[in-house]
Amino acid sequence: MGLEARQAAIRTLDAVLREKRMLAHVPADTRLVPADQARAGRLVSLVLRHLDPLDACIAPYLDRKPPLPALLLLRLAAAELLVAGEDAHGVVDSAVTMAKRNKGTVRMAGMINAVLRKVAVEGPERFADLPPQALPDWIGGPVRKRWGKDVLHAIEAAHMPLPPIDLTVKPGVTLDLPHATQLPTGSLRFSAGTQITALPGYEDGTFWVQDAAAALPVRLLGDVAGARVLDMCAAPGGKTMQLAALGAQVTALDLSQSRMDRVAQNLARTGLSADLIVEDAFDHAGGPYDAILLDAPCSATGTIRRHPDLPHVKDRTEVEPLTRLQMRMFDHALTLLKPGGRLVFCTCSLLPVEGEFQVTAALKRHEGLRVIPADAVALGGEASWQGPEGGLRLRPDFWADIGGIDGFYMAALTRM
Incomplete structure (x- = not known):
C-alpha cells in the first residue's frame, strides 16, 4: 500500500x-x-x-x-x-x-x-480551475513591481511541475546519452526523476548536475585558460569545476568545511583540481586575481522550482541582512581583483535588490567601475534576458515550454 x-x-x-x-x-x-x-x-x-x-x-x-x-x-x-x-x-x-x-x-x-x-x-x-500556488508577498511583491502581474503569475505557474535535471559536460567531451535534450546554452537536460548516477560517463566524471542558469556566470568571465581565478563562495563546486575544466588556476574559497568537503569530492570524481581554502571571505587576502566569481549568499528565491519548501520556511527578515552582506562581499572582491580584471557578481534570486540593484549601487560607490555588457544571444539565450544595466536576468518562466530555468541574476564588471 x-x-x-x-x-x-x-x-x-x-x-x-x-x-x-x-x-x-x-x-x-x-x-x-x-x-x-x-x-x-x-x-x-x-x-x-x-x-x-x-x-x-x-x-x-x-x-x-x-x-x-x-x-x-x-x-x-x-x-x-x-x-x-x-x-x-x-x-x-x-x-x-x-x-x-x-x-x-x-x-x-x-x-x-x-x-x-x-x-x-x-x-x-x-x-x-484554481490558480497555481501563490508566492508569498515578500517575493511576489517585488516581482510584480518589477515585471508586472502577468510575469508573476507565469513564474508561479513555472514552479508547479517537477523540474528537469540539467548537466554540465566537460569541454570537448561528446556524450551520447539517451533521452537528453541539448539546450541552446550548451547544458544537457533530462526529465525529472532520471537516475543521473546510472548514466554513462558519471563514474568517469565527464559531467555534473548544474542548472542551465547556474552554468552561465562562468561564461561571462570569458577565456580563463591559465588565469588565476577566485571562486569566492565555491560550494558545492559546480562553478569551480567549470573553471578548472576550462584551464583556469582556481582558488575555491568557502566558509564551511563540510561544504568544502563536498567540493573536494566533486573535484575528485571529475578528475579536476583547484586550491581549496576554508576561510571567511573577508579574511582572504590572496590575489590579485585575474578574475573573480562572486556567487553571493542570497535568498535563493530563484530556485523555488527545485526547492518548493523555501516559500514555506523563509521570510522577508532574511533579505536585508543578505543584501548588506552582498554589498560588503562585492566591495571586498574588488580589493582582490587585478586592475583591468573581470568580476562576475551573481545570485540565484528573483529579487532585484539582490541583483540589478546591487550592481547599480556598486557603480555609484566605485569610481571607474563599469559593466561589461553581456550578450545573451551569443551565450545561447535570448535578447530579453539582457537588463538595461548590462547584466543578465533569468526567470523561471523563461523556456517554460521545455521545463523552465532557475531565476538568476549575473553581471560582469571591470575597473582599471
Missing part, C-alpha cells in the same frame, strides 16, 4: 510546515528502501508545490480546520488524487489506515474518509 513512503512524507511535511526546517536539513529516513525514499520525496514536493490549491479543494468539506496531523493526511491524499491522479480507492484506504494508526488522528478517521471520498469525486474539476 506504500504506507511507509506516505508516513515518511507526513513526517517531512511536519518538519517543513510546523518546524520551519528546509528539506535539505531534514535527515532522510534510512529505514526506507531507495524506492520508498524517492516516492516520499515526490509526495512531499507535490504537496508543497500545490499547498493552497489543495487546501481550497479540501475546505468545502470541513466544518472547521482540523489539527495539523489530520490536515497533513488530507493534503497528502488530496495531492495524490488531484495532482498525481492516483487511484481513489487505494489513496483513501491508505489515508484512513494511517489515521487509525496514529493516536492523534484515530478519532478523525471517519472524517478523513468522508472528506477524501468527496474530494476524489468533486475535487478534480475544482482543482483545475
Whole structure:
C-alpha cells in the first residue's frame, strides 16, 4: 500500500510546515528502501508545490480546520488524487489506515474518509480551475513591481511541475546519452526523476548536475585558460569545476568545511583540481586575481522550482541582512581583483535588490567601475534576458515550454 513512503512524507511535511526546517536539513529516513525514499520525496514536493490549491479543494468539506496531523493526511491524499491522479480507492484506504494508526488522528478517521471520498469525486474539476500556488508577498511583491502581474503569475505557474535535471559536460567531451535534450546554452537536460548516477560517463566524471542558469556566470568571465581565478563562495563546486575544466588556476574559497568537503569530492570524481581554502571571505587576502566569481549568499528565491519548501520556511527578515552582506562581499572582491580584471557578481534570486540593484549601487560607490555588457544571444539565450544595466536576468518562466530555468541574476564588471 506504500504506507511507509506516505508516513515518511507526513513526517517531512511536519518538519517543513510546523518546524520551519528546509528539506535539505531534514535527515532522510534510512529505514526506507531507495524506492520508498524517492516516492516520499515526490509526495512531499507535490504537496508543497500545490499547498493552497489543495487546501481550497479540501475546505468545502470541513466544518472547521482540523489539527495539523489530520490536515497533513488530507493534503497528502488530496495531492495524490488531484495532482498525481492516483487511484481513489487505494489513496483513501491508505489515508484512513494511517489515521487509525496514529493516536492523534484515530478519532478523525471517519472524517478523513468522508472528506477524501468527496474530494476524489468533486475535487478534480475544482482543482483545475484554481490558480497555481501563490508566492508569498515578500517575493511576489517585488516581482510584480518589477515585471508586472502577468510575469508573476507565469513564474508561479513555472514552479508547479517537477523540474528537469540539467548537466554540465566537460569541454570537448561528446556524450551520447539517451533521452537528453541539448539546450541552446550548451547544458544537457533530462526529465525529472532520471537516475543521473546510472548514466554513462558519471563514474568517469565527464559531467555534473548544474542548472542551465547556474552554468552561465562562468561564461561571462570569458577565456580563463591559465588565469588565476577566485571562486569566492565555491560550494558545492559546480562553478569551480567549470573553471578548472576550462584551464583556469582556481582558488575555491568557502566558509564551511563540510561544504568544502563536498567540493573536494566533486573535484575528485571529475578528475579536476583547484586550491581549496576554508576561510571567511573577508579574511582572504590572496590575489590579485585575474578574475573573480562572486556567487553571493542570497535568498535563493530563484530556485523555488527545485526547492518548493523555501516559500514555506523563509521570510522577508532574511533579505536585508543578505543584501548588506552582498554589498560588503562585492566591495571586498574588488580589493582582490587585478586592475583591468573581470568580476562576475551573481545570485540565484528573483529579487532585484539582490541583483540589478546591487550592481547599480556598486557603480555609484566605485569610481571607474563599469559593466561589461553581456550578450545573451551569443551565450545561447535570448535578447530579453539582457537588463538595461548590462547584466543578465533569468526567470523561471523563461523556456517554460521545455521545463523552465532557475531565476538568476549575473553581471560582469571591470575597473582599471
